[in-house]
Amino acid sequence: MSRLEELILFILDRAHKMGINDLSKFQLFKIPYLIQVFSIKYTGIKFIPEAIFLRNQNGPISVDIYSAVEKLEKTGYIKKEIKENRDYKKSRHCHSLAKKLPKLGFTIGEEIFLDNFLLKLLPLTQAKLKELAYNTEPMKNIKKEEEKRGNIKKGAVLDFSAVMVDSDVVDIYSDNNP
Amino acid sequence: MSFRVADIPLFKEYQFTDTGEVARHFGLVLLPEEATKYQGSVLCCVITSKKPNRWDLLLSKKDYSFFIMDSFVCFDRKDLVSKSGLDGGVQPRGRLNKKDFNLAFKILKKSLFVIKDIASDPFLRGAIIYEWKSTLNK
Numbered sequence: 001m002s003r004l005e006e007l008i009l010f011i012l013d014r015a016h017k018m019g020i021n022d023l024s025k026f027q028l029f030k031i032p033y034l035i036q037v038f039s040i041k042y043t044g045i046k047f048i049p050e051a052i053f054l055r056n057q058n059g060p061i062s063v064d065i066y067s068a069v070e071k072l073e074k075t076g077y078i079k080k081e082i083k084e085n086r087d088y089k090k091s092r093h094c095h096s097l098a099k100k101l102p103k104l105g106f107t108i109g110e111e112i113f114l115d116n117f118l119l120k121l122l123p124l125t126q127a128k129l130k131e132l133a134y135n136t137e138p139m140k141n142i143k144k145e146e147e148k149r150g151n152i153k154k155g156a157v158l159d160f161s162a163v164m165v166d167s168d169v170v171d172i173y174s175d176n177n178p
Numbered sequence: 179m180s181f182r183v184a185d186i187p188l189f190k191e192y193q194f195t196d197t198g199e200v201a202r203h204f205g206l207v208l209l210p211e212e213a214t215k216y217q218g219s220v221l222c223c224v225i226t227s228k229k230p231n232r233w234d235l236l237l238s239k240k241d242y243s244f245f246i247m248d249s250f251v252c253f254d255r256k257d258l259v260s261k262s263g264l265d266g267g268v269q270p271r272g273r274l275n276k277k278d279f280n281l282a283f284k285i286l287k288k289s290l291f292v293i294k295d296i297a298s299d300p301f302l303r304g305a306i307i308y309e310w311k312s313t314l315n316k
Binding site: 014017041043108111112115166168169 | 209210212213214215216217221258287296297299300301302303304305307308309311
């Protein structure tokens with residue numbers, strides 16, 4: 001199982017433990033995207049190095065997440081239901097864990113890191129998740145380019161090199177490497 | 179009661195992660211309890227009356243009336259301590275004041291990169307820095 005697949009299962013497991021029955025595809029795109037940004041910001045490392053995120057109409061999406069979810073559905077780890085969403089007047093693909101979480105390869109530190117941020121991200125509405133995603137450097141940069149061009153750069157790869165590592169992490173690295 | 183960063187609970191059985199030894203100690207909470215609850219524990223630095231060689235912060239008895247003597251936060255080790263070891267009564271017993279919080283964060287930050295323990299994992303370290311900064315900016 002890939003690290004991305006494990007992350008998706010972990011997110012669904014924690015959602016379930018928090019009493020959230022299922023997650024939409026929107027949430028399954030935005031939450032790993034935000035985890036990736038927080039990871040670069042506070043560790044200097046990508047949490048899911050293999051994942052590429054693209055600019056779409058409503059912010060970041062990922063073909064890699066699509067494929068991972070599909071694979072997890074095929075292997076029976078995830079079940080997908082289509083439900084009416086009254087707030088958005090559209091049907092919504094709802095993803096939940098179909099069986100017990102397998103043993104994942106995350107370290108204790110990685111699990112605590114994920115729990116620390118999922119605790120804040122999972123209860124958020126889709127609108128709030130979108131707002132957070134739009135406030136990240138890769139999205140802000142692409143928005144700037146789009147303002148110049150006058151249209152959305154749909155399908156463009158989001159550039160994580162724009163994410164600044166937190167100043168305290170940088171300072172400490174400097175102390176270690178005089 | 180869910181512990182927050184900089185809370186000071188009292189454990190009747192504070193178990194050290196590396197040695198497994200158990201003793202009665204205060205602890206300084208390094209991460210919100212929700213972040214570590216699936217590990218069944220709270221991430222702490224031990225607080226003792228004995229000054230370690232370095233990486234310590236003095237907490238004066240006059241500022242923290244629940245201590246029976248001046249005490250030291252030992253940033254040279256971090257432990258995932260089970261909540262089952264908590265002492266009875268009101269918890270936490272107290273919380274770092276603003277002045278000590280700022281001093282503690284400076285020592286903690288450095289210790290996270292220098293001391294090799296569970297918190298030197300880059301992800302655990304990142305979560306701690308994020309939470310302490312967030313608390314500082316509140």
